[in-house]
Amino acid sequence: MEHFDYYEILEISKTSDKETIKKAYRKMALKYHPDRNPDDESAEEMFKRINEAYEVLSDDSKRQIYDRYGKQGLENNGFSGFSGKDFSDIFGDLGSIFESAFGSGFGFSQSSRREPRAKFNPDYLYKLDLSFKEAVFGCKKTIKTKYKSYCEDCNGSGAKDGNLEVCTECGGKGQVFMRQGFMTFAQTCSKCSGEGRIIKEKCPKCKGEGFNFVEESFEVAIPEGMDDENRMRVVGRGNRQKNGSRGDLYIVTFVEHDDYFVRDGNDVYIEVPVFFTSIPLGAKIKIPSLRGELELQIPPNSQDGSRFVFNKEGIKEVNGRSYGNLIAVIRIVYPKQLNDEQKNLLLKLHNSFGYESEPHKNLFEECFDRIKNWFKTEVKTKSKKKK
Numbered sequence: 001m002e003h004f005d006y007y008e009i010l011e012i013s014k015t016s017d018k019e020t021i022k023k024a025y026r027k028m029a030l031k032y033h034p035d036r037n038p039d040d041e042s043a044e045e046m047f048k049r050i051n052e053a054y055e056v057l058s059d060d061s062k063r064q065i066y067d068r069y070g071k072q073g074l075e076n077n078g079f080s081g082f083s084g085k086d087f088s089d090i091f092g093d094l095g096s097i098f099e100s101a102f103g104s105g106f107g108f109s110q111s112s113r114r115e116p117r118a119k120f121n122p123d124y125l126y127k128l129d130l131s132f133k134e135a136v137f138g139c140k141k142t143i144k145t146k147y148k149s150y151c152e153d154c155n156g157s158g159a160k161d162g163n164l165e166v167c168t169e170c171g172g173k174g175q176v177f178m179r180q181g182f183m184t185f186a187q188t189c190s191k192c193s194g195e196g197r198i199i200k201e202k203c204p205k206c207k208g209e210g211f212n213f214v215e216e217s218f219e220v221a222i223p224e225g226m227d228d229e230n231r232m233r234v235v236g237r238g239n240r241q242k243n244g245s246r247g248d249l250y251i252v253t254f255v256e257h258d259d260y261f262v263r264d265g266n267d268v269y270i271e272v273p274v275f276f277t278s279i280p281l282g283a284k285i286k287i288p289s290l291r292g293e294l295e296l297q298i299p300p301n302s303q304d305g306s307r308f309v310f311n312k313e314g315i316k317e318v319n320g321r322s323y324g325n326l327i328a329v330i331r332i333v334y335p336k337q338l339n340d341e342q343k344n345l346l347l348k349l350h351n352s353f354g355y356e357s358e359p360h361k362n363l364f365e366e367c368f369d370r371i372k373n374w375f376k377t378e379v380k381t382k383s384k385k386k387k
Helices: 006-010 018-032 041-057 060-076 088-102 132-137 340-352 359-386
Strands: 124-130 139-150 164-166 175-180 183-188 197-199 211-222 231-234 249-255 261-264 267-275 283-289 292-298 307-310 326-333
Touching: 006 018, 006 041, 018 041, 041 060, 124 132, 124 139, 132 139, 132 249, 139 249, 211 231, 267 283, 292 307, 292 326
Parallel strands: 124 249, 267 326
Antiparallel strands: 139 211, 164 197, 175 183, 231 249, 261 267, 283 292, 307 326
């Protein structure tokens, strides 16, 4: 018998209780299962070790022998590898794991027959395009859809007159079994997709699909504040099932961009161009908002990109009563060219500030004085060294 520690294999401590051992086994078995690691011999070997460890540690008497005497004690008591006991409890546990991970179509089912699965989901999605205005203020939209309705001619089976044949590949079980060493694994039958039955002749009405499309048109109210990729649920407008009930329709909204307003959640941004002459003087200008116009007070010497917030002038919260803000961002605009008169006027204004209009000179003088001091310091240092 190859020597490896059962507790290390399951990544648990020696004091772990049965529930912890069971959870650890489920986790490790799922990780190293051969179906999740095809053609991986190391994973297959690890899977065997995991099952061996579980068989010993889940059995009180074997665990007691193992804890006291190790594997040698188990061998002396007639245990070598797997004892051939019934592993239905293990496979039952593992089956529930794989059903949750891969759906009920995965192997390890203990039932010989499966209920036929529905050909389609009762709910479905519908893409709805909205303009910026429709999304912000709400509107009414006419929805034209095609929903699926199960085919009455074949009772939703897809077979002519509802006649299905037993799958010859799996014998109606929906699963096929294969052996890997001492282990037997179950897989969903590829021929019948786990249904256990196959269509011999397709239903002429639905062409084997098990459903037909039905067109309908109805009006829905779009609330204020809808945003990109928001969802709305319309009850009873989904696909029609065998029992006559209908699922739900989920509307996914896609909102067009606006030329002036930029949305960020419930806040709205607008860029306001301001001519450069208004910056030193300050200005009071009118700007558009979602619901009219607002007055923007720009203080003198405001910076390019300065933001001014108008509270509760944004978009209404789609599922609430609060409103976002409108944020005006100023962008300083300069003239592309000047005529002679404008140049002279600007030159006069420039010269009227005197020394203040040439801050670069002050920078030059300060920097030059520092450089001169560097040289003076260097000369003094050299003269001291000579002495």
